[in-house]
Amino acid sequence: MGADNYNQDVSQVFRGHVFHVAGSTGLEDAKESLVAIPNGQVLVNEAGRITACGPRDDAAIPAGASIVEAPFVLPGLIDTHVHFPQLYAMDRYGGGQLLEWLDRCIFPAEARLADPAYGAVAAADFTDALARAGTTCALVFGSQFPVAQEALFHALSARGLRAIVGRTSMVLGPEALTTSIAENLRQCRDEIDRWHPAPDDLEESLLRAALIPRFALSFDQDGLRAFGELWEEMRERNVHFSTHLSENARPGDGEVAQVLATFGVEAYLDVYASFLSERSVFAHAVHCTDAEYTRLAAAGCGIAHCPTSQLFLGSGTMPMRRVRDHGVRMGLGTDWGAGDDDSIAQVANASAKVHGGADHPTSLHPAELLHLATLGGARVLRLDHRIGNLDAGKDADLVLVDPGRHPPLARRLSRIGAETTDDASVLFALLMGMGRDTIARTVVRGRTVYEADTR
Numbered sequence: 001m002g003a004d005n006y007n008q009d010v011s012q013v014f015r016g017h018v019f020h021v022a023g024s025t026g027l028e029d030a031k032e033s034l035v036a037i038p039n040g041q042v043l044v045n046e047a048g049r050i051t052a053c054g055p056r057d058d059a060a061i062p063a064g065a066s067i068v069e070a071p072f073v074l075p076g077l078i079d080t081h082v083h084f085p086q087l088y089a090m091d092r093y094g095g096g097q098l099l100e101w102l103d104r105c106i107f108p109a110e111a112r113l114a115d116p117a118y119g120a121v122a123a124a125d126f127t128d129a130l131a132r133a134g135t136t137c138a139l140v141f142g143s144q145f146p147v148a149q150e151a152l153f154h155a156l157s158a159r160g161l162r163a164i165v166g167r168t169s170m171v172l173g174p175e176a177l178t179t180s181i182a183e184n185l186r187q188c189r190d191e192i193d194r195w196h197p198a199p200d201d202l203e204e205s206l207l208r209a210a211l212i213p214r215f216a217l218s219f220d221q222d223g224l225r226a227f228g229e230l231w232e233e234m235r236e237r238n239v240h241f242s243t244h245l246s247e248n249a250r251p252g253d254g255e256v257a258q259v260l261a262t263f264g265v266e267a268y269l270d271v272y273a274s275f276l277s278e279r280s281v282f283a284h285a286v287h288c289t290d291a292e293y294t295r296l297a298a299a300g301c302g303i304a305h306c307p308t309s310q311l312f313l314g315s316g317t318m319p320m321r322r323v324r325d326h327g328v329r330m331g332l333g334t335d336w337g338a339g340d341d342d343s344i345a346q347v348a349n350a351s352a353k354v355h356g357g358a359d360h361p362t363s364l365h366p367a368e369l370l371h372l373a374t375l376g377g378a379r380v381l382r383l384d385h386r387i388g389n390l391d392a393g394k395d396a397d398l399v400l401v402d403p404g405r406h407p408p409l410a411r412r413l414s415r416i417g418a419e420t421t422d423d424a425s426v427l428f429a430l431l432m433g434m435g436r437d438t439i440a441r442t443v444v445r446g447r448t449v450y451e452a453d454t455r
């Protein structure tokens with residue numbers, strides 16, 4: 001690769017062992033599309049776009065470009081499901097499964113964001129936590145309180161993170177978190193008008209709005225119908241839709257049983273029939289029927305797969321192979337605070353473990369794990385033309401990983417490197433071991449949004 005291949009406006013170079021899943025491939029082709037460049041570099045121009053990704057080549061670098069080196073360079077991690085108001089809510093003890101845990105642990109925690117000062121601190125901490133975890137893009141379930149949402153949008157904007165955010169709407173539930181359907185719709189409309197970019201700015205804006213009814217049981221039939229009408233209008237503006245689907249199947253009184261009984265439907269997905277679109281992301285979808293996965297795939301919907309959360313709340317295991325075979329797009333979600341780790345790499349780690357058994361006899365290939373954590377998430381969010389890998393032309397959303405920040409991991413990787421040249425083995429060890437503490441730098445569209453203290 002010679003100098004002619006590079007734009008001369010290259011202003012930054014990120015060097016290290018580069019891994020990414022190239023192209024616009026789905027999960028099924030991740031293995032064939034894995035790119036591994038042991039001594040690689042990613043060139044980024046003034047606009048924050050990748051102009052080239054390839055082997056290290058000093059001759060290709062214009063004078064004055066800054067060069068940053070790290071042991072590993074990966075695409076930015078993408079969290080397709082995370083809850084802002086649950087930031088301080090990792091207190092499951094006594095919580096039970098999903099519905100009890102919501103009542104006992106989560107609703108009281110989310111109600112605290114009514115306090116503007118508390119909400120402002122939470123917004124700053126939440127934004128910081130994303131950047132530190134190497135998350136460059138997130139689909140965020142927000143607060144019910146406009147003042148907290150305002151703080152969150154401002155904090156994300158100031159930090160320069162990429163996010164799709166919506167207030168978590170509820171009509172039914174504890175008084176502190178619910179309002180009338182009319183007031184819910186008004187607040188959603190206000191938030192979207194205020195923060196969702198105009199059509200001409202949509203491509204360049206890092207922030208977008210989403211319409212997020214919490215889940216079916218937070219609504220009655222009339223409420224969901226009214227949300228469906230608002231969605232019809234908002235989807236024209238490329239607003240995203242997200243909610244929870246089929247998470248807890250405890251017989252008799254679990255979430256799925258209650259939804260079927262309350263709404264008188266045969267399948268959970270029937271209650272969301274007006275919300276199926278290419279910009280619709282359903283969290284969990286653990287207990288869906290084949291017919292439901294077929295409908296999700298046909299409508300182009302995505303699933304936010306949250307295995308750490310499903311382990312935490314005893315919700316079961318999403319049938320990864322069935323979902324993949326149905327052709328449903330999948331990304332990973334931390335689902336913080338039901339998920340107990342804010343690192344998408346650690347959610348990939350959990351995916352490797354929960355899908356290593358009967359559901360997936362051959363277990364997930366490291367390239368599939370990387371796909372789920374990066375390009376898969378971008379495909380779920382319909383942002384894969386801009387982010388998700390290190391292809392030239394994409395925005396430079398990337399993470400630099402330094403296993404040396406956790407010496408046992410560094411030594412493990414160095415031993416593997418000495419024993420084999422198999423890229424998959426190195427990538428697997430990296431993904432299994434990396435977490436928040438090994439992120440050296442997080443970059444969104446060429447701008448550093450987090451840099452670890454130098455040791």
Ligand SMILES: [Zn+2]
Pocket residue numbers: 081083244283335
């Ligand atoms: Zn959730």
